[in-house]
Amino acid sequence: MNTMTRRDFLRASGVSATLALVACTAAPPEPAASTEAEPTAARVEIEFMNWWGSHREELMNEVIANFHEMNSSVQVNNLVQPWDGRAERAATAVASNNPPALIMTQRVETYQFAHENLILPIDDYVQASGIDPDALFYTGEINNQRWQGQLYSFPLPTGGGNTGQYFYNKTVLSNAGLDPEMPITTWQELTTAAQAITQKDDIGVTVMGASLGGGPVGFGQWLYTNAGQFVSDDARTIEFHEDAGVQTLEWMVNFTNEINGGIDNTNEFLAGTSDTSADHPYYNEMLGFLFTGVWQFGHLQATDPDMWEDTSTWGVGQMPYNGNNPDAGHAGVAGLSGSWGYVIPSSTPQDQADAAYQYLEFFGTHEAGGCLFLFNQGRPSPVAQCNENPSYYDSNPYWDVVLKSLSSDVSVAVTPVQTRINDVVATVVEEAYFGVASPVDALAKGAEESQRILDEFWAG
């Protein structure tokens, strides 16, 4: 489970690519010629503003070095930014007269900027380079980067994989008398397991089975495992307040109150920690189930290497669904929030915009680019072919679960006003948790406000 060198990775990639070519007559095209070396061209220097900090910075530098090896006419400077004030930094950078040529943005931001004509569509570049994004990427992933029919970025990493799988701590399960080799598959099994695991004292929870989370993503992930839908496919009608939504929120509230002693108990237990800090309960045998995204593979590897190496202490399963709902099944939510892309601001000088696209194409599609970058974090790529690399199965012991999870992901339709809607949902879910309103009333109120925002957007 160690990180691979570029040579190892490319060797394995070569084998898998050959197999894929044999197996599939309509294999994706090779990376565009535009990324190949052009020693005679004048060297263009571009700034790549991104938030791939921590252990990812070194990996990104490796990817940039790979790009420089293949393309001597473009110099990419890796500008890793602090997370604080991220959206503000991205917005001011995009709107400035002298922006970085390539800026990492979340899906909703990309839509916001595209809606304001602040970023360039890349369709012309894509057409000129001859690649076919729809053949290269998972459909949901590439569509997450399209707004009003135009493509603004390549996705990286996957927007899916945010919520489709969960991590569990086998030691915690064993301590509670549960079978660590039998991952739970339904809400009902999760409830039983969490009841067995959770322990409390006078101050609060000391060992927790699971936190179901809150906010739009917390609610959204459970909504889709109950065959519900956040919004209609055309992104015009709010649907999260319908029966499946009410049932979902009622279950979340009851679970949290009855097992964890309330949302304040739950939040207090997790306060001040994150899944990148060594004091997180999951790494310390105090949390049974962790509902998070595929980035957790990289975080686990970096934060607790001993645990990562010992698969008898942790496992991965697909998101549990409502076993009482015959329509429900494993599901994940893609693109409701997050879902990163890389955009070129409209005010970027032409030569820099061209260079930015060259790097974007390399990073987004090339094996020595984004594929390697994600592989070394143990997480999947939005490029389907990259995930067929057999080395993944050696490097990530739960790779089969990851692929199943990706296939169950649902791309949620969003608009540039999704951030506002997400904040409305976060508020009403909290109101239900704190008992200020019943789940049905809270969701009805949230739906009314969200629909007003949505209607105003489409009317404008």
Place this chain on the structure above:
Amino acid sequence: MLVPIQEFLHRHRTKWVGFAFILPWIVAALWFDLIPFVVNLLLSFTDYSVSTSIPNWTGTKNFNEIFTLDPLFSKSLGNTVYYLALSVPVRLVVALAIAILLNLRIMALGAFRTIFYVPSVVPLVAVSIIFFGMFNARYGIFNQVLILLDLPPVRWLTRPEWVKPAMVIMSTWGFGAQMVIFLAGLQGIPAELYEAAEMDGGNYWQKLFRITVPMLTPVIFFNLIIGIIGGFQVFASAYVLLGPGGGALNAGLFYVIHIYNNAFSYFRLGYAAALSVVLFLIILFFTIVMVRTSDRWVYYGDT
């Protein structure tokens, strides 16, 4: 032609020299205060977003939305007023009490003054992170004290009813700047007033409430206004401690955080400008009321 100009300049020489001295301030005030203020006012009547294109004039639409549709306007304003009503008096009393203690003739006075002032120069983000730990229900020092006193622990940051008291406690930490101003005011009180009171048999408390406090009312007034203006603008500490949503049930969603969210999360800069115009008017109202009522309780001497 030059002669009349030279004569004019010479005749008003004192005035021009004065203007020259304050010119840098005037230029800075125009550039950094007045122009942004006017631009903000104009933007509040538009749908301006991050776009570089010219925004559309929307009249009073933003203001209508603030007062009729935005549930977080009243919520954030209520939170801010609640916070103000607690934090400003608490901070004033603590700053005044410490300043009075530091005005005594005791050993190592300079060291004590430095120690009490140091928290004011610690970056707010660092203070917020420290307090985050101190407010932890299980390990935080506040709950450890409560447990020692046989009182139930409090969920400072995860129960909506405790979020604002926690913010008030944290804001008291930065009393140093007000303390220094109080100290300067205390040292400006003529000693003969105290001597006269002592000759008349006045005790400590009588001197405090009959001489010190009345003589300090201009300083109290100044600190009060500064405290209220600062309190309305509370942002960084709450943002670091509670996040952009203001914690449980938006209990710590203060007004400026609401402005910030609209500007930089939703990119509704025109709407955020309208919210800041409303904030300006609220602060202006409070300041005018304070100034108008100050002659009833602020003592500026027998002038």
